[in-house]
Amino acid sequence: MDDTPSQLPASPAALRAPADEAGFIMSSEDRTGSLLATLAASRPGGRILELGTGFGEGTAWLLSGMDRDAGLITVELDPGRPAVRTA
Template sequence: MDDTPRTRPPALGALHAGADRLAFAMSCEDRTGSLLATLAASKPGGRLLELGTGVGVGAAWLLHGMTADASLLSVEMNPDVQAVAARHLGDDPRLTLTVASADRWLDTYSGPPFDLAYVDCRPGKFHRLGDLLGFLRPGALYVVDDLLPQATWPDDHQPRVDRFLADTPEQPNIQSTTLCWASGLMVAVRR
């Protein structure tokens, strides 16, 4: 079976070129992106959240699958990196880009709950998972990637991943499945 995505977001090439210019090597890969688009399509009119915009590759895939009446809030702490996303995706009225650390955003968010959260940074994944889950409505999807060893990992990162993989299935308010596919994924549903 060929699991190469058959359709891709139009802005993907420009986003990758922007990542190359900034030497940003932490964008989601195409198979993960294709899954994100599929999961976003399962939430028509939904409110989606991305923690860790990066240059916008994950956001592009989410937007690719979203319905016209859905919305995506994407949070990134590095304004220079997120500027690439703003340049190539910022005209999409479904997208709101926020410059803030995920920790600060988790401390201050007080809006309505989300139907899907894609977490591509440490907060909401390796710490503060409970805080993030509190912002998801029952039935919401929780998606993380980069659970298989990556060339970009610092030397002390594997123990974080190991703890996450050991502890997350014990969370009483989610049902999760890990996938040894793409960069290593977890897809969960908020109970």
Template sequence: MTIKHMQQYEVPEIIEKILEESLALGFDMSSEPLTGSLLKTLAASKSGGNFLELGSGAGLSTSWILSGMDEASSLVTVDYDQDLLDIVKRHLGHDQRLEVVCQDGDDFIDSLEGRQFDFIFADTWSGKYRLLDETLAMVKKGGFYIVDDMLPQNNWPEGHEEKAKDLIAYLEGHSDFHVTKLAWASGLMLLVRK
């Protein structure tokens, strides 16, 4: 088996159109396909699951998650950028399993008190660097909390590497979760509530 063979993944058809439109808006921070492939696979393990994506962007990760979900599952995706969410709605809004919310992530997390999810992908500051404990508290027993961009990225602002290191250390030491760090794609952490 070759390395190239191991790197193949099935890409949802809509990805090319979403990527083209997001780049036209100047948005180049979408999750990479390897991350999407993992999200799809993990989503498939949560039959009838309740999913949350913090940081929709233009919907690339959203489309990967939806492609792994069964028909009994539901996904809420949240972002504050209406122009990007218009792309999400145009290409994915027909999917009855999807709820698209335009709101500040911190405010949205604050509004979810008591709600529980089987799967949370935190791909923005809210739920990852801010309101982390509140977000982790929403993960059901056996549920996933996933973050990416844990390896150094070219678009990180000055000082962000220390924030990422602190986040990694905090998550590694969290006693309520099993933790796996993946030095793969942009660097992922996968947590499962005990």
């Protein structure tokens, strides 16, 4: 069985290169990202909290599953990580 997602949001691919360059190995894999999008989609209008933004790949996956009424707060404690801001 191949459970690799067939559709990927555009953002994670663009975020992967800087993460790789920085040696960051904790980014969401495609299967995990697909699960994050599914979980976000299961909560229409929900409020979602992500702890540990990293380089934003998981954030992009969450956003891809959220509807317009949902909200996302994401927190990264490491000042060396790039800031990602979404509305």
